[in-house]
Amino acid sequence: xxGICGLVGDNDPVLLARMLARLVHxxxxxxxxxxxxxxxxxxxxxxxxxxxxxxxxxxxxxxxxWAVLNGEIYNYRELRKELIQKGHRxxxxxxxxxxxxxxxxxxxxxxxxxxxxFAYAIWDRERELVxxxxxxxGIKPLYYSVQPGRAGVAHRVLFSSELPSLLEGxxxxxxxxxxxxxxxxxxxxxxxxxxxxxxxQLRPGEALKIVRxxxxxxxxxxxxxxxxxxxxxxxxxQRERFLHELRDxxxxxxxxxxxxxxxxxxxxxSASILACMREVIPGSIKTFSIGYEAPEDQSYxxxxxxxxxxxxxxxxxxxxxxxxxxxSLLPRVVAGMGExxxxxxxxxxxxxxxxxxxxxxxxxxxxxxxxxxxxxxRYLGIRAAARYAALPMAMRSxxxxxxxxxxxGSGSRNALGRIKRFLLDGNRPLHEQYLxxxxxQPAGWNGPxxxxxxxxxxxxxxxxxHIGSLFDQWPSDEPADRAMGVDLQTYLPDxxxxxxxxxxxxxxxxxxxxxxxxxxxxxxxxxxxATRLQGWQLKGFMRSALRDLLPRSIVAGPKRGFMLPLGRxxxxxxxxMSRDLLSDEAIRRRGYVNPSYVQWLLAEHQSGxxxxxxQIYALMVLELWHRQVVQPVAHQTMGVGxx
Numbered sequence: 111x112x113g114i115c116g117l118v119g120d121n122d123p124v125l126l127a128r129m130l131a132r133l134v135h136x137x138x139x140x141x142x143x144x145x146x147x148x149x150x151x152x153x154x155x156x157x158x159x160x161x162x163x164x165x166x167x168x169x170x171x172x173x174x175x176w177a178v179l180n181g182e183i184y185n186y187r188e189l190r191k192e193l194i195q196k197g198h199r200x201x202x203x204x205x206x207x208x209x210x211x212x213x214x215x216x217x218x219x220x221x222x223x224x225x226x227x228f229a230y231a232i233w234d235r236e237r238e239l240v241x242x243x244x245x246x247x248g249i250k251p252l253y254y255s256v257q258p259g260r261a262g263v264a265h266r267v268l269f270s271s272e273l274p275s276l277l278e279g280x281x282x283x284x285x286x287x288x289x290x291x292x293x294x295x296x297x298x299x300x301x302x303x304x305x306x307x308x309x310x311q312l313r314p315g316e317a318l319k320i321v322r323x324x325x326x327x328x329x330x331x332x333x334x335x336x337x338x339x340x341x342x343x344x345x346x347x348q349r350e351r352f353l354h355e356l357r358d359x360x361x362x363x364x365x366x367x368x369x370x371x372x373x374x375x376x377x378x379x380s381a382s383i384l385a386c387m388r389e390v391i392p393g394s395i396k397t398f399s400i401g402y403e404a405p406e407d408q409s410y411x412x413x414x415x416x417x418x419x420x421x422x423x424x425x426x427x428x429x430x431x432x433x434x435x436x437x438s439l440l441p442r443v444v445a446g447m448g449e450x451x452x453x454x455x456x457x458x459x460x461x462x463x464x465x466x467x468x469x470x471x472x473x474x475x476x477x478x479x480x481x482x483x484x485x486x487x488r489y490l491g492i493r494a495a496a497r498y499a500a501l502p503m504a505m506r507s508x509x510x511x512x513x514x515x516x517x518x519g520s521g522s523r524n525a526l527g528r529i530k531r532f533l534l535d536g537n538r539p540l541h542e543q544y545l546x547x548x549x550x551q552p553a554g555w556n557g558p559x560x561x562x563x564x565x566x567x568x569x570x571x572x573x574x575x576h577i578g579s580l581f582d583q584w585p586s587d588e589p590a591d592r593a594m595g596v597d598l599q600t601y602l603p604d605x606x607x608x609x610x611x612x613x614x615x616x617x618x619x620x621x622x623x624x625x626x627x628x629x630x631x632x633x634x635x636x637x638x639x640a641t642r643l644q645g646w647q648l649k650g651f652m653r654s655a656l657r658d659l660l661p662r663s664i665v666a667g668p669k670r671g672f673m674l675p676l677g678r679x680x681x682x683x684x685x686x687m688s689r690d691l692l693s694d695e696a697i698r699r700r701g702y703v704n705p706s707y708v709q710w711l712l713a714e715h716q717s718g719x720x721x722x723x724x725q726i727y728a729l730m731v732l733e734l735w736h737r738q739v740v741q742p743v744a745h746q747t748m749g750v751g752x753x
Contacts, residue, residue: 227623
């Protein structure tokens with residue numbers, strides 16, 4: 111596990127050192143650089159595989175091919191053995207070195223042989239080629255920016271594992287206005303775009319070849335292609351195959367030369383990983399769960415279910431009962447993300463990562479299980495929407511008229527409010543119904559909230575338009591199946607995996623996600639929709655397959671995850687902080703939103719009349735990002751469209 115960065119079309123060791131300095135948390139154990147004519151590669155290393163060796167950048171026998179890697183190649187031992195048989199000589203036992211020799215044998219197409227989570231760069235001196243690659247599902251990040259070239263080179267390209275590191279090489283960068291509205295709608299900025307003009311992410315399953323300054327993008331993996339490989343088989347056979355694929359994935363993710371453990375929420379995903387770990391690890395397994403001390407926060411505690419699992423499987427379990435200092439915690443979380451990100455699940459993920467890092471260097475997580483096997487209520491909602499759309503127009507109009515009187519609801523995700531919007535918009539296409547469940551816009555959000563300057567700078571939400579097109583393009587007739595396909599390409603990489611990577615790496619902890627293994631994903635997508643989404647029960651197929659491996663209460667239990675009482679915190683612990691961050695002065699300084707509307711949001715939430723947890727938190731994160739990340743890098747006050 112590392113943080114990587116570099117320059118193509120330029121050689122600037124001073125800049126490379128500054129970029130690496132912003133990645134120390136990703137790799138506190140070692141630093142390495144390689145510079146040649148027209149290229150500089152850098153890496154910060156967290157020692158996981160071959161702790162004594164494995165210094166990066168790595169090279170081949172002649173020094174003509176160099177590589178840096180962020181992530182892990184789980185099948186590196188098999189590949190290493192094969193490459194040695196073909197005559198390649200290795201200088202270490204590290205997985206990164208496999209990349210250079212595999213590239214020598216198969217070129218860029220060697221990526222098809224890799225099983226793992228990775229973002230890597232390869233420099234081929236003889237061909238004057240740099241290859242940037244991101245893994246199939248986007249588990250590991252890779253940001254890049256293309257600048258005008260120098261001295262006859264068509265383009266100068268900068269790349270890095272994190273946005274603040276990349277910005278070290280862009281002194282005149284500007285905020286992208288569209289990103290502000292996308293962020294306020296989704297609570298994250300969807301890829302491949304970022305908050306910054308001219309800075310992008312490689313998409314999941316994408317590579318970029320840079321040859322003498324010329325750029326060639328290559329999409330080597332598309333998850334929708336797995337849908338066409340459906341294999342009909344009896345349900346019993348499908349359940350057995352699921353268990354085989356899950357066990358295989360978990361075992362692959364256990365490759366490590368340092369201590370590892372598991373984030374244990376007590377839910378189905380982490381429980382199933384634990385069951386598979388127990389089958390192959392005879393000794394102690396370290397598991398980690400968090401809860402909250404305050405009596406009013408006990409509904410967010412998941413310690414009971416997690417402890418039941420820990421006792422059942424005999425783990426070395428750590429429970430962290432917390433009453434965190436929310437005022438000091440929030441700035442650390444925002445700084446750790448490095449970019450605007452307002453999914454509040456980042457906070458407990460940050461906390462459990464902090465606890466786990468005291469004992470282990472690697473932790474497994476159940477991220478991805480919901481997207482593969484139907485774990486979100488919105489999948490039932492989008493299925494219901496298809497049924498609702500079949501009702502006569504007059505009936506839908508009658509229901510919509512009465513939905514106006516419904517409360518907007520309460521709770522962290524404001525479920526009742528989303529149901530209200532769902533009923534009010536029952537005449538809309540199915541992909542727009544889906545958006546009612548996945549966006550965070552109260553009624554009139556884009557009207558009274560946005561300041562005139564920002565509203566004029568953006569025509570509409572390109573992010574939402576993009577999600578709609580993905581919904582329509584997923585090759586399935588089942589609406590819920592299509593919604594899961596959209597989540598695989600948006601919410602999973604841009605929210606959950608981004609959060610997991612940044613919050614764990616903030617503590618120099620490597621997070622692994624067995625449900626995001628591409629073999630397991632291929633199996634999930636090959637299942638007929640009627641099998642993967644059985645009836646009206648979330649994860650019906652998965653529950654059926656796991657009934658003999660897990661305690662009955664876990665198999666039948668509700669969805670769990672790392673949640674926190676943010677709504678209460680905003681009324682109590684964070685009340686003064688929210689007033690400071692969202693003061694009229696601060697709001698006017700940025701120029702994004704209307705101060706009067708923000709004050710109304712605060713008053714309504716703090717009185718308890720309405721729940722605007724997500725909206726207020728998003729605005730606070732945006733302001734904290736300006737104060738903690740933007741200004742230290744840009745050294746300027748930010749406004750719409752400019753640094």
